[in-house]
Amino acid sequence: MQVGLVAFTGLAAILFSLGLYGAVSKRSAVMVLMSLEIMAVAVNLNMVALSRFITPERMTGQFFAIFTMVVSAAEIGLGLALVLAIYRQSRSIELSTMERLKG
Amino acid sequence: MDYVLAIPLLPALSFALLAPLSNDLRNRARWISVAAILGSLVLSVATFVSVWSDTTALSEGAGHAVEGAAHAAEAAYHATFTLATLGGVPLEMGMLVDSSAAVMLLVITVVGAAVQVYSIGYMHRDERIGWYYAVLSLFTAAMLLLVLADNFLLLYMAWEVMGLCSYLLIGFWHEQEAPRKASLKAFLTTRIGDVGFAIGLFVMFATAGSFDYGVVLGSAADWAPGAALAVALLLLFGAMGKSAQVPLHVWLPDAMAGPTPASALIHAATMVAAGVFLVYRAFPIFEAAPAALTATMVVGAVTALVGGLLAAVQHDIKKVLAYSTISQLGYMFIALGAGGAVAGMYHLVTHAFFKSLLFLGAGVIIHAAHTQDMREMGGLARHLKTTTATFTVGALALAGIFPMSGFWSKDEILTVLWHEHHYVTWAIALAAAFVTAFYVARLWFRVFTGPEQAEELHEAHNEMLAPMVVLAGLTAVIGFFGPQIGRVLGHEIPWPDPAMALGSTAVALAGLAAGWWAYGRRSVVLNTRSLKERAGIAYDVLAQKMYFDVTYQYFVVEPYVRLATVLAVFDMRRVDGVVNGVGEAWRRAAGVSWTFDTGVIDGAVNGVAALAKGLGSAARRIQTGRVQAYQRLVVGALVATLVPLLLWIVLKGA
Amino acid sequence: MPETVNGIAFALLALAAIGGAIGVLFSRNVVHAAFWLLEVMLSIAGLYLLLMAEFLALVQVLVYAGAVSVLLLFVVMLTLRRREDAVRPLDVSLAAAALAATLGGIVFAALSRPWFASRAAAMPAKAPNIAELGEILFALDGGWVLPFEIASLVLLVALVGAVWWSKEGDE
Numbered sequence: 001m002q003v004g005l006v007a008f009t010g011l012a013a014i015l016f017s018l019g020l021y022g023a024v025s026k027r028s029a030v031m032v033l034m035s036l037e038i039m040a041v042a043v044n045l046n047m048v049a050l051s052r053f054i055t056p057e058r059m060t061g062q063f064f065a066i067f068t069m070v071v072s073a074a075e076i077g078l079g080l081a082l083v084l085a086i087y088r089q090s091r092s093i094e095l096s097t098m099e100r101l102k103g
Numbered sequence: 104m105d106y107v108l109a110i111p112l113l114p115a116l117s118f119a120l121l122a123p124l125s126n127d128l129r130n131r132a133r134w135i136s137v138a139a140i141l142g143s144l145v146l147s148v149a150t151f152v153s154v155w156s157d158t159t160a161l162s163e164g165a166g167h168a169v170e171g172a173a174h175a176a177e178a179a180y181h182a183t184f185t186l187a188t189l190g191g192v193p194l195e196m197g198m199l200v201d202s203s204a205a206v207m208l209l210v211i212t213v214v215g216a217a218v219q220v221y222s223i224g225y226m227h228r229d230e231r232i233g234w235y236y237a238v239l240s241l242f243t244a245a246m247l248l249l250v251l252a253d254n255f256l257l258l259y260m261a262w263e264v265m266g267l268c269s270y271l272l273i274g275f276w277h278e279q280e281a282p283r284k285a286s287l288k289a290f291l292t293t294r295i296g297d298v299g300f301a302i303g304l305f306v307m308f309a310t311a312g313s314f315d316y317g318v319v320l321g322s323a324a325d326w327a328p329g330a331a332l333a334v335a336l337l338l339l340f341g342a343m344g345k346s347a348q349v350p351l352h353v354w355l356p357d358a359m360a361g362p363t364p365a366s367a368l369i370h371a372a373t374m375v376a377a378g379v380f381l382v383y384r385a386f387p388i389f390e391a392a393p394a395a396l397t398a399t400m401v402v403g404a405v406t407a408l409v410g411g412l413l414a415a416v417q418h419d420i421k422k423v424l425a426y427s428t429i430s431q432l433g434y435m436f437i438a439l440g441a442g443g444a445v446a447g448m449y450h451l452v453t454h455a456f457f458k459s460l461l462f463l464g465a466g467v468i469i470h471a472a473h474t475q476d477m478r479e480m481g482g483l484a485r486h487l488k489t490t491t492a493t494f495t496v497g498a499l500a501l502a503g504i505f506p507m508s509g510f511w512s513k514d515e516i517l518t519v520l521w522h523e524h525h526y527v528t529w530a531i532a533l534a535a536a537f538v539t540a541f542y543v544a545r546l547w548f549r550v551f552t553g554p555e556q557a558e559e560l561h562e563a564h565n566e567m568l569a570p571m572v573v574l575a576g577l578t579a580v581i582g583f584f585g586p587q588i589g590r591v592l593g594h595e596i597p598w599p600d601p602a603m604a605l606g607s608t609a610v611a612l613a614g615l616a617a618g619w620w621a622y623g624r625r626s627v628v629l630n631t632r633s634l635k636e637r638a639g640i641a642y643d644v645l646a647q648k649m650y651f652d653v654t655y656q657y658f659v660v661e662p663y664v665r666l667a668t669v670l671a672v673f674d675m676r677r678v679d680g681v682v683n684g685v686g687e688a689w690r691r692a693a694g695v696s697w698t699f700d701t702g703v704i705d706g707a708v709n710g711v712a713a714l715a716k717g718l719g720s721a722a723r724r725i726q727t728g729r730v731q732a733y734q735r736l737v738v739g740a741l742v743a744t745l746v747p748l749l750l751w752i753v754l755k756g757a
Numbered sequence: 758m759p760e761t762v763n764g765i766a767f768a769l770l771a772l773a774a775i776g777g778a779i780g781v782l783f784s785r786n787v788v789h790a791a792f793w794l795l796e797v798m799l800s801i802a803g804l805y806l807l808l809m810a811e812f813l814a815l816v817q818v819l820v821y822a823g824a825v826s827v828l829l830l831f832v833v834m835l836t837l838r839r840r841e842d843a844v845r846p847l848d849v850s851l852a853a854a855a856l857a858a859t860l861g862g863i864v865f866a867a868l869s870r871p872w873f874a875s876r877a878a879a880m881p882a883k884a885p886n887i888a889e890l891g892e893i894l895f896a897l898d899g900g901w902v903l904p905f906e907i908a909s910l911v912l913l914v915a916l917v918g919a920v921w922w923s924k925e926g927d928e
Contacts, residue, residue: 002766007810009868011771015797017861018778024734024857025850030787030833032731034794037825038778041801042812052808056881059890062810063901069820070908074915076825080832081922087836095730102728738856745863752870 015042026091029083029093033076040072107200110146111247114215114240121237136236137219140243144212146455147205154205155591172314183315192308197253199316202591203266203383203448207250210452211373213577214459215243217570218368221463224567225364235275235362242268250380254314258381260299262345265374266293266565272369273361278667283441284356294355296344303337306330307388316384323387335388335395338381339402346378346432349406353651355429359421363469366421367462370430372455379435379451381405386444400440404531408432411538415545416645419475420465423546427501428458430535434516437532443519445594450516452588453508453581457500460574464494467563467571468550474557477546482555487562491551493575498547500578502540503611505604511582514599514607521603525737536607537614542616550622638736766807774800785832785844795826809884 015038024036044065051061087093117139121129168267183197200208219239226232243264267290274286302450304314310330311319323331342348347355358370369375382389382399386524389395410430433453467490472480484491500507503514513536520529562568581588589596649655725736777800798821806813849903885893894901 003763003807006869007767008804010865011774011804013864013868015774015778016859016864018736018775018782020860021850021853021857022782024731024738025853026731026782028787028845030829030836031781031790034781034829036791037794037821037829038781038797041798041821044817045801045804048808048810048813049803051922052884053881056884057884059810059885059893062813062890063894063904064799065810065813066816067901067904067908068302069816070911073820073825074911077915077919078922080828081919083832084835085922089895091838093836098730102726394861735853735856738860742856742859742863743865745860749863749867 005049005053008053012042012046012049015039015045020084029086029095029098030080032095033079033083036079037072037076040068043052044068105182106146107150107198107251109212110143110150110212111244111251111484113142113146113244115244116246117240118237119127121233121240123183124233126231126233129237130231131233132531132565133233133236136240137216137223139240139593140212140215140219140295143243143247143477144216147208147212151209151591154200154202155587176372180619193313194256195315197258197315198251199253200251202593204250204590206448206452206591207380208247210376210455211243211246211250211677214368214372214455214574216225216240217459217574218364221466221570222362222364224564225466229362231275235272235365238268238271238275239365239368242272242369242374244455246377249377255307255319255385256314256315258384258721259300259304260411262341262381263297265377266290266297266345268559269293269369269374269391272365273358275361279360281357282360285354285360289354289358292351293344296341296351299337299344300341303334303478306337306555307334310334315477320385320387323391326388326391328392330397331388332392334386335392336398338385339395339399342378342381342436343402344378345381346375346436347406347429348378348433348436349409349429350651352406352410352429353655356417356422356648359419359425359462363421363462363466366425367459367466370425371458371462374453375428376435376451379432379439379447382436382439383448386439387441396440396442398440399436400525400528403433403436403438404528404535405442406417406430406435407535408433408531408538411535411542412645412723415538415542415724418477419545420468420477420480420550421475423477423542424458424461424465427461427539427542428454430539431458431501433537434513436533437528438516438519441516441523441525441528443516443523445589445592445596446512446515446519448592449585449596450512453500453512453578456574457497457507457509458577458580460493460497460578461501462573462600463567463571463574464490464497465608467567468494470563471560472550472557477549479556481553481558482551484551484557486560489562489568489572493571494551496548496575497542498560502615503536503607504615505608506542506579506582508578508580508582510604510608510611511585511599514604515585515596517607518599518603521613533607533610537610537617540614541618542612542693545622548619548622634641763807767804770800770803770807774804783847786845787837787845788830791826791833792832794829795822798822798826812887812890834881 009062012030019035019037019039019042023039025074045062047061047062047068051059051064054075083093086098115135117136120135124132146468165729181197181199184193186194186196188194191611221234221237222235222239226235229235245264245268249265252258252261270290272284273289274282276282277286305719306315307319326334344351355370355375359366372401389399399418407430409553410426410428410433414423414426414430424680431450435447435450435454438444438450458539468483469475469486471483471487471490475478496507500509503510517532520526520532585596585598635687727733775794777797781790783799784793802814802817802822805811805817805852833843880921894905896902
């Protein structure tokens, strides 16, 4: 059976949704970051699949994926450093306690 | 002769300069007034000389005296211009210098100058001497304008200004009650006359179509008899008010509450003579209505007698002189009414000089004796030599004793009466002459003879004596110039008939003797109770001023005051009601406005603020500070955007 | 045959990925979740191989499985005070679920449109290899050199930032 584009994009959609769910509902900052990673991964998969099926010679999707990976890596590095800093200050990584910007 | 314009202008300028100044400055600037009147005096003399030479030339050329009193000499000078025209009535300002005007100018300025010089001494301690001089200036200007006027309207306007000045001067010492009441009484009484005068002017204009002397007097002979009579009587009424003829005489005695020099000027020599002058000017109208002439004579006769009788029972020296003035004015009216207009004018001139002299002397006497009551005076002759001498000259003139001026003019009037066959009036005039001499003697003996009742009696300062001496001199000699005056005025004033002269002198001497008998022979203070008892009811009536004041008070003043009060209360209530009503309405309106303001406007403003706050509060809830909430919002927004987009794609079948 | 292998391989890898994601989300133990994430990364790498993106699969393993997951584990360990704290109750949010489902549904629906389906029937046989990837990457015209350089800058900035924030105390 031929695995079509729909399969890949459908998988990416499911993964994205799952990641979104986690990002929106998890209490721990670390968990949220993990969920964000899932989302990033899903997006990358989506792009690669689309590129592979539609314009394989140009590999645009792959390049995009490379660069988003770079950004994503940077993001998680910084994000975790932030989490550590917050943890050092307030001994907690519960998102519900980080309300200082409440207006 | 354009300098004639300066004659009333100088005193007017003096007033204009003095009036707006502060009291202090005015007091120091009072010399301006004296300078002004002296200037006017000089110019008046020049004018008179000019007119005199004209008339002399005229009569010599014509060979005989020109007949007709008021329309005598041709006008020496006439200038006029129209100020404005109000509804067809032209307001003309014009100067007319004819013989009577020239004579009057001289009289006014001479007496005016004398009074102002005298006042330097008499009023020198008064705090408001500056204002006194200012009003004197205004008065003088008004009187001069009155005699120079060339139309009746201007005359009337000057007339009114004089009334105002009289009010101001009588009430000069307004801190006291008597002057205040007196000035009001004077103003109101003369006002009654003035109303008649004004109505007369209306009729005059309606009949003749103008106020100008030339037009009115020239056409008077052609008027309907009714119109002429009406105008003449109305003008007479006005003259009666100003010249204090019975029954409008009641203000003059009370007017003595003002400063004595002012009384000398206004209430002896000039203002009260304005009525006589008015009749003199309007004589052609009177001639066209003989009944008016008769009325004038009757009024004059009654006044002459009543004035004299009342003068005989006054204790206040000034009041004696006041009633005396009333009486003498009556003489002038008699003369006018009898057709002897020039005789009346002649008496006006002589009276002006000797009466003002008497008043000025009275001022000195009062000052020396520190009282105005003659019963407290005595023996002044020994101490005030000059005053006694000058006063005596005036007194003899008043009594009509040769050779003083009063003798000549009074005789002239008696002569006219006899010639015109007004025998009854002639008798009354003679009786009045007797009474006049009587009260003159009474006054003289009381004041100058007998024991002194005052501590110190000293003579007046020179600036007060000098004018008196001048006036006394004039009084003594002017009688001899009767014919000259007659020539100037355009009617013969002959030397009196010897019979008449002797007769009147006898009457006068008899009066003096009676006065001497009653009041003269004494070495002790006089007690006249026995006299009064003998006079009985006659004395009582006279003491009550013949019940004139009482009657007026009861029948006129009190009802009027009551009516005025009722109306005032009613008006006040209504006015109060209206004012309160308006106030209430305004308050309500303000209340509504306030409600609107607070409710609507403030409400709107507050509402906007509240809305912003509410929206803000609501919007604020988005800012939870929690990241996940924001995430949800973003995703939710995204979803909300995408769903329609998707639907669109699906439907379009892309 | 290859299609069938493709199909089975895809099915397995897909399940692994989804299962791993579910594991991340619904495991009580934080440490377990981190490991499940690792598993997801590896599954995705496999999928990349199926899509003949070898370089990307390699980078995926190196970066995500190797660095990111490990980093996450480190932080998890560092923020645990006691061993027991690792176990947390599940956070279940219906709103979030609904939201996620909706979005997922939309994406799915959009990507299922005929426009995609017509192109997507079969995977093209020919695919560039890594050498060609390198050439395109560094090609002077129409290449990705600039983004490459910027990407390195981004990494540098991130490095500096991370070092700064992880510093202890006032230094």
